[in-house]
Amino acid sequence: MxxxxxxxxxxxxxxxxxxxxxxxxxxxxxxxxxxxxxxxxxxxxxxxxxxxxxxxxxxxxxxxxxxxxxxxxxxxxxxxxxxxxxxxxxxxxxxxxxxxxxxxxxxxxxxxxxxxxxxxxxxxxxxxxxxxxxxxxxxxxxxxxxxxxxxxxxxxxxxxxxxxxxxxxxxxxxxxxxxxxxxxxxxxxxxxxxxxxxxxxxxxxxxxxxxxxxxxxxxxxxxxxxxxxxxxxxxxxxxxxxxxxxxxxxxxxxxxxxxxxxxxxxxxxxxxxxxxxxxxxxxxxxxxxxxxxxxxxxxxxxxxxxxxxxxxxxxxxxxxxxxxxxxxxxxxxxxxxxxDSDGLSLTQALREGQAVGRMLDRRGITGPIATLSPQILPAANRLPDPAFATGPFYFRSTKLLDAAQEHALHLISRARVKLDGSTILTGGEGPASSGDASLDRALATAARDAGYDAIPIPGTRFTAFTPPARTPASPRPAPHNNP
Incomplete structure (x- = not known):
């Protein structure tokens, strides 16, 4: 008893x-x-x-x-x-x-x-x-x-x-x-x-x-x-x-x-x-x-x-x-x-996610976020871009799939980074989370090469990259009636 x-x-x-x-x-x-x-x-x-x-x-x-x-x-x-x-x-x-x-x-x-x-x-x-x-x-x-x-x-x-x-x-x-x-x-x-x-x-x-x-x-x-x-x-x-x-x-x-x-x-x-x-x-x-x-x-x-x-x-x-x-x-x-003083606490990660969310709110950014650290996005009140739902684990691949297969399966690899206009968030993949910082660097490099604007988020490890503003399309030239 x-x-x-x-x-x-x-x-x-x-x-x-x-x-x-x-x-x-x-x-x-x-x-x-x-x-x-x-x-x-x-x-x-x-x-x-x-x-x-x-x-x-x-x-x-x-x-x-x-x-x-x-x-x-x-x-x-x-x-x-x-x-x-x-x-x-x-x-x-x-x-x-x-x-x-x-x-x-x-x-x-x-x-x-x-x-x-x-x-x-x-x-x-x-x-x-x-x-x-x-x-x-x-x-x-x-x-x-x-x-x-x-x-x-x-x-x-x-x-x-x-x-x-x-x-x-x-x-x-x-x-x-x-x-x-x-x-x-x-x-x-x-x-x-x-x-x-x-x-x-x-x-x-x-x-x-x-x-x-x-x-x-x-x-x-x-x-x-x-x-x-x-x-x-x-x-x-x-x-x-x-x-x-x-x-x-x-x-x-x-x-x-x-x-x-x-x-x-x-x-x-x-x-x-x-x-x-x-x-x-x-x-x-x-x-x-x-x-x-x-x-x-x-x-x-x-x-x-x-x-x-x-x-x-x-x-x-x-x-x-x-x-x-x-x-x-x-x-x-x-x-x-x-x-471990080098590890990142869950509390700090949630604070960073909230800071990311406030920054996105101020800039009126509401769509999915492309990031190798999608676990922080709920705290930012955002969803991950579906192509980044696997975090770093498929992104680090190079030859498992070809470009057509990646597109069909909603995947993006570092070998073929194809940006679709989503806001990009880097900085969470690194030693503090038992990750590989080179993967985030590859994503950040692709964003810069595509003309994205970098926005460091104060008090966090993260940097957001927003796509370049679209310029209005040039008007089509008027047809000529010359004989």
Whole structure:
């Protein structure tokens, strides 16, 4: 009973902590396309058809109502939402552990260890697309580990797992692993699981139908080819040794690495591989397939991993000390990020966005803004130019598409900067946001070459470029009647 009373209080405290960390974490340019996509979708534009989106399609549609309600506060609202989805993920891991018979203290301890992983803390501390699919995957776990699975719970599990994949394609691997497992263990009702996936399959199919080329480029082509092009001058980052080092590093920043070691040892001793083991393996495969591997890629493996840890007999004192050390290490990157004096705070970025908006208002500029930092535009009460909805991530490309394909897919690259008369805003892409300042310089150079007027915005990093005033067209010469 005491545990039952304590648990809601712990969740509330965790929510306060996660939201605080999310609002204090410095700006990351990774957030650009996700804030832009939610804002554009909230205003009636559709991913792939009206603007490029470099992920599977669910999140912009689910987050668009939040963006519509939040208005100028869209960016911090999306961070808060992701933080709360992180709390939901941890709560579902705890619930799953208890459903499988883990002792109360073990279930609580393993949920707490998940909360210390840098993989999770980064993923839920920014306005990216990691927290939503993780919460959907975690929400499916209590349903699929029940001793008795009904048609309704199986269908709901199918809906949740398919939705996770529709929010981020790497979550298709755990979803597929469970589907295959259900075909072997018919107690999981594979027909009902399939039935539950159908609404999501229909939704994803519809997003394909409205723009087949845009869908394929955003979900398959760019993720497969974009990183290789970007890291062509840094081939080490695309190598297997670099992948091994990065993977071990990210798992070691938190208790994921010892949890994986203990789970593997336990499975070896039992000579059995259960459902959770298959889900963990599928999550790891999803993380290791792309090059390079980043910390958030490992998140699909974590919910099942920490449920699995709660079911292992209590480890030795040496293991417990090691787990505590790794858990403490997992907090270090977040602490370092908060203490980084070179990073740009969300508060400062919002102030800059408001300053941009005031300048645009004074000059009567109301149209979409072309910028590699579209995440600041909601604060300016402006929408991004759809051709810049992906922030810096397609702009830095050089050979992925030709000019005609870029035009058809609403994209602009630095290799072919084609200005359409929109006001341009530069200055947000740089080291302060973990970005590449040369991209903003290329956009600014194109604006100057086209005769745009530069307007530095006082108190900010930004410079606006307005198109040259159009001169009245010369009258046509009168026709001559000479014979």
């Amino acid at each position: 005491n545990t039952l009373l304590l648990y809601p209080a712990l969740l509330a405290a965790l929510a306060v902590l996660f939201v605080t960390l999310a609002l204090l974490r410095p700006v990351d340019h990774d957030e650009s396309q996700y804030v832009a996509a939610a804002a554009l979708t909230a205003h009636g534009l559709l991913p792939y058809r009206d603007f490029a989106y470099l992920q599977t399609p669910l999140q912009p549609y689910l987050f668009a109502p939040i963006a519509a309600l939040a208005g100028t506060w869209t960016w911090p609202a999306l961070r808060v939402l992701n933080a709360l989805l992180g709390v939901a993920t941890i709560a579902c891991v705890h619930t799953t552990a208890r459903t499988l018979g883990a002792k109360p203290k073990a279930a609580l301890a393993c949920a707490a260890l998940l909360a210390t992983c840098d993989i999770l803390l980064f993923s839920i501390g920014t306005a990216r697309n990691d927290a939503l699919p993780a919460a959907l995957l975690a929400a499916a776990l209590p349903l699929i580990v029940r001793p008795a699975i009904t048609r309704k719970t199986a269908a709901l599990a199918g809906l949740l797992l398919a939705s996770a994949a529709a929010a981020k394609i790497s979550y298709a691997f755990p979803a597929l692993a469970y589907g295959l497992y259900a075909l072997v263990d018919r107690r999981h009702r594979p027909a009902s699981i399939l039935l539950g996936t159908l609404p999501v399959v229909a939704f994803v199919a519809w997003t394909y139908v409205i723009s087949p080329a845009g869908f394929v480029f955003g979900t398959v082509t760019f993720p497969a080819r974009g990183p290789a092009e970007y890291y062509a001058l840094r081939p080490w980052k695309m190598s297997l040794p670099a992948k091994a080092i990065d993977t071990l590093k990210f798992l070691a920043l938190g208790a994921a690495l010892p949890a994986l070691a203990l789970g593997t040892r336990d499975a070896w001793r039992r000579r059995t591989v259960g459902l959770l083991d298959w889900l963990i393996l599928a999550g790891l495969i999803a993380a290791l397939l792309p090059f390079p591997t980043w910390r958030q890629y490992l998140l699909p493996a974590l919910p099942a991993l920490f449920v699995r840890l709660s079911l292992i007999p209590p480890p030795s004192r040496a293991w417990r000390i090691a787990i505590a050390i790794f858990a403490t290490a997992g907090l270090a990157p977040s602490v370092a990020a908060l203490a």
